[in-house]
Amino acid sequence: MAENYKEIEVTCPVCSKSKDIKIPEQIFSQKRFGNIRIQVPQGGVCPEHQFILFIDTKGIIRGYENIDLQLVSAPKGEKESGGFTLRDFVLIFGLYGVFCLIHAKIFNYPAYVIKNKDTEEISELINRIGNALLPGAYKNTSTITFLEKTDYSKIQLKEKNALLMDDNLNILQTPWKVKLKFEEEIVKDALEILDDNEQLKLIQLAISAFIRQAEYAKDLLEKVKIIYNEDLVEKINRELLESKVNLYRVSLIKDFIRQRYSPKLADKIKNKVEEFLNLI
Ligand SMILES: [Zn+2]
Structure with a gap:
């Protein structure tokens, strides 16, 4: 599948610098999920800020949400061999993606991640870590399912109230209305x-x-x-x-x-x- 991109001019909600960013066309080919959230990383639009962009399926920007948290590039500490860290998580899914996955895990929403990159070998690991975050009786509930790279317009989810995202910083559907302040707070404390x-x-x-x-x-x-x-x-x-x-x-x-x-x-x-x- 050839990747086509749509260029959209985005203005940083904090410092008002703007830049055209490329968004894969297939994100817009799906009509089922309505507004989509795109994580704009630090350096994506301006050098300092990262934020979430709400965009409709026509590519019109509908809103912004700031993420105050920053991933400081701290020197890596001694790492247990094969250890997968919170930092690794954030590098794959973005901060907001990590908040969403943690939220789905705690609140028992089914979660689906569309694989664009080589995330295959980590899918089991992600579920293992997700389960480790929950106390006894709650482990092994709310599985994170990895979907093969596919045409976004053909995605059918079994459950309506599911989280759907990809490993390219795009969030296609969130089934909750609450803000993810709790998750932001605990991730922030942990990253410190x-x-x-x-x-x-x-x-x-x-x-x-x-x-x-x-x-x-x-x-x-x-x-x-x-x-x-x-x-x-x-x-x-x-x-x-x-x-x-x-x-x-x-x-x-x-x-x-x-x-x-x-x-x-x-x-x-x-x-x-x-x-x-x-x-x-
Ligand atoms: Zn900025």
């Missing part, structure tokens, strides 16, 4: 550690802490009819040591319970403002 081997461990700890909060909320919801999100924030922070839960975190907990346990249980978490709006 110089020891490559400790980085994935830190992410694992942060995910375990989140899941403990979600499980606590789940047990609580089984005993009550409804609970307001603000009350849930207060309760978790009071009952679970070292928890600093806020409303954003509660929206994640709600999604976790919906995706992994029961939508009915998740719906018991009510938003006072929404309830009021429903009444009028």
Whole structure:
């Protein structure tokens, strides 16, 4: 399949420098997924910033999202032989791609990655690492499936609520509405550690802490009819040591319970403002 490109003028949302970038034509040949997110790496448009570009299937730019995080080229520490690090992950999938994969893994969304490069031999490894990030009972759920390089317009996914991306920094479909602040935060904290081997461990700890909060909320919801999100924030922070839960975190907990346990249980978490709006 010959690669044709479409040139699009992109302006950096931070410093307003602009540059034409080449986007593979086949990204636009798919019409099923609507808006696409393209990760523009540092140096892609301007030397300093990286961001996400929202683009529709006609190639019209619909919006931007900044990524504040930067991958500093720290000197590589001593690496265990064959060790695959967070840094390697980011180099293949981009920061935002890594956030998406971690999110899919935690929240049990099926994930598909279209292979353009030679990612074959790492597909098993990626799943192994993904499972290692999750605590016991959650391992081996939400598999990341690698698809052979294919015509993008012919992709049919079994599940509608799946993540679909490629290994060329393009995100074709995300099934969630939440922002990936949690993932950005834990990846940022991990990348600040110089020891490559400790980085994935830190992410694992942060995910375990989140899941403990979600499980606590789940047990609580089984005993009550409804609970307001603000009350849930207060309760978790009071009952679970070292928890600093806020409303954003509660929206994640709600999604976790919906995706992994029961939508009915998740719906018991009510938003006072929404309830009021429903009444009028
Ligand atoms: Zn810039």
